[in-house]
Amino acid sequence: MTPPPPQTGPPLLEMRGITKRFPGVIANQDVDFDVRAGEVHTLLGENGAGKSTLMKILFGLYQPEEGEVLLRGEPIDITSPSEAIDARVGMVHQHFMLVPTMTVAENVALGIKSDRGPLTDLDAVSERIREISEAHGLAVDPDVEVWRLSVGERQRIEIVKALFRDAELLVLDEPTAVLTPQEVDDLFVILRRMTEEGRGIIFISHKLHEVMALSDRITVLRNGRVTGHTVPAETSRENLAEMMVGRAVKLSPHRPDVTPGAPRLKIRGLSVVGDRGTRAVDQVDLDVFGGEILGIAGVSGNGQRELAEVVAGLRKPEPGTSIELDGQAIDSASTRERRDLGLSYVPEERMRDGAIGDFTVSENIILVDHGSEKFSASGLLNFGAIKDHCNKLVEQFAVKTPSIETPTSSLSGGNIQKVIMARELSAGPAVLIASQPTRGVDIGSAEYIHERLVEQRDRGTATLLISEDLDEVLGLSDRIAVMFEGRVVAIVDHDDATREGIGLLMAGVFDEEPATT
Amino acid sequence: MRKLVAGAIPLLAALVAFLIGALMLVAIGASPWEGLKALVDGAFGDTNALAVTAVKATPLLLVGAGITIAFRASVINIGGEGQIVAGALLSTMVALLVPDLPAILLVPLVLIAGLIGGGIAGAIPGALKAYASVNEILSTIMLNLVMVQLMNYLLRGPLIDPLEVEAGTRIPQTERLSDNAALPTLIEGTRLHLGVVIALLAAVAAYVLLWRTPLGFRLRAVGHSPEAAKAAGIKVKQSTTAALAISGSLGGLAGAILVFGSEGQRMVTDGSSAGFTGSAGFNGIVAALFGGLHPLWTIPSSFLFGGLLTGATNLQRVLQVPAALAVALNGIVVVFVVSSGRVRERLEQFTSKRAELNAALKDGDS
Known part of the structure; x- marks a missing residue:
């Protein structure tokens, strides 16, 4: 060689x-x-x-x-x-x-x-x-x-x-x-x-x-x-x-053809003021259909994070914003209510927003659903059911951990992300927001996470995939929306998308008026 | 092995404190050996001493168990004194209102009143922090002062013993409260009463709450990472309020036990909170820290501090040393324990997320 x-x-x-x-x-x-x-x-x-x-x-x-x-x-x-x-x-x-x-x-x-x-x-x-x-x-x-x-x-x-x-x-x-x-x-x-x-x-x-x-x-x-x-x-x-x-790797997963269903996530006129006091997202309209992955491409800092946080209910949008999940208005719902309606969220900052380092693997897996009937009875946590559920998920998502009682901070980034994915996908979400799902994750885990995202799409989940990794967006998305300075400047079909074309749009080179769906 | 050594550090700190105490005894011309003997005998020497120690440990344990709950949720509760007073006042009012209920009803009722009174005194700074970003350290301390003035007003005015008014002595105290509300004595001839058992149960309950219930899970999640908790749909503001309310309610329970486990069976004030609480609202914090902010370890820790309090009284009596020496000894132990590295680490571990919590509470309506 x-x-x-x-x-x-x-x-x-x-x-x-x-x-x-x-x-x-x-x-x-x-x-x-x-x-x-x-x-x-x-x-x-x-x-x-x-x-x-x-x-x-x-x-x-x-x-x-x-x-x-x-x-x-x-x-x-x-x-x-x-x-x-x-x-x-x-x-x-x-x-x-x-x-x-x-x-x-x-x-x-x-x-x-x-x-x-x-x-x-x-x-x-x-x-x-x-x-x-x-x-x-x-x-x-x-x-x-x-x-x-x-x-x-x-x-x-x-x-x-x-x-x-x-x-x-x-x-x-x-x-x-x-x-x-x-x-x-x-x-x-x-x-x-x-x-x-x-x-x-x-x-x-x-x-x-x-x-x-x-x-x-x-x-x-x-x-x-x-x-x-x-x-x-x-x-x-x-x-x-x-x-x-050290073994054969599939770089982009096989995406079987799925006919998208009805729009499960409907965003109209979403605007939000960012941390710097300026408008981070400006009048964004998006529809995400069941059975599709809508990828958001863009250089970081063009409003993607704020968009995800607004949909997840962690950031207040400006008046005039409307968000519907399966036809139900959720723009004034709490994060809890949104999650109860079938929203899942894989946050960008894994160790800050996604998982609690001091918690065990099993505690992180039940972080969202610990209060549900499945895991608690008459005011007490049902450790038998929790253990069964967590062992099943750890196996199903191939999380490498000595046990489900291991502190999460001692796992590798890829395995922590798998724990988060296990938690967020186990409920079979209607809408999934996945922000930077494989950033800093080893190739093996990334491959696995990609397969899971596509599998969830095939089951009818509407996925909003936000990633700075253009390969990931191109490889997974059915449609690609490009964000630039807080606006969606174009939405491109998977088959029409090229690295160069998307790259130009990401850099703000476009001559038409910003496209809408 | 390393863990064992680390665990022994607070004990070492206590030992050093005792050495300094011995030096102080030498300085005033007393024998440190006799002093130590008097201290230990007074605290653990016979059944009676042990009973008094347990009774002294009771409010420390209740406040301490509450402190562990607050700290695990990243909120700091310095309002033990006020919460004890609030619980005592509400339970006293209940006993004055329905004195003729049978003991089987009245005892639980005054205890619940104590829980509620302290819970309210805790919920106020909790809600202020959650919904108006008011620093809970300041608001709990301030509320201590408010509660003392409320106590002085009530015991000098509306709740004062009518006999005191008649006699014109006007000692600020209530009338003797219904005997049906008195906490039953456990061992005849000693002061050991039901309150001791209730405190032990409360410490176990605090443990169960934190590690066996969904609510405790949420409190710990918020304590460890308010951001992750929020993203998972946990209501951070509610959790913060709940943590301080529960913490306060245990202080309130201690207040009720102080009133209905006392020999006088009435509530008295000397104008200060310490006159009623014996500073249990502050010493309970030290007991919790000495117990590594774990509710179960707070049990032996409270018992030790209870022993120190009873032992110091005996020391004063036997060696005829000034009362200030006992107070100073107690203070030195507290200073050494709190400043020992391991305790400090523990303290930092559970307060390091306060800034994050404050930020998480400020934005969003979770």
């Missing part, structure tokens, strides 16, 4: 036989990884596969027990991030390390010694930023405050920061997580330009189509070990997923 080396001379970076153990876990076991000048080498793996550990070793945050790091052919012992920066290794963080109230130039100058001793030299910094952005096509204005910038622009500042320190090897940790498809394309152009200059790039991602599009080489990690080296031409997304998980 290993391709012939396209060049001679020592690689920019070589990590040989890296082993790092933590009490009870082997985070890296005999990992070999190298980056040549002028290439993008992708590090692929699930959460906990050992990608972060390997990068923390590169930046001197951990010391490996075995193995060595070579930079430009020379062994090097990095013991802190500043030494890594001095060695011209740069990191573009997943969560931007920027001060929003300061200008771009001030942010870039943070942590850099000024040529004028104790005084800052912001003009010189601005000048350098202009040069760098011009040379790399980055389009960054050094004098604007960061809070005014879009997410894509902020990411470019992170790249400028690395280039300002003249990084030759760049690590990008999940850089596309917050970008629209167009911004991702722009980013890839920038990254390509940097490799052409002879820089090396380590790209960390779990989005398989991006990995396929950008990488020169791919190294897959699983449970701390390298499970494969490959190149895009010789592999496929399915193949990569298999290497990550």
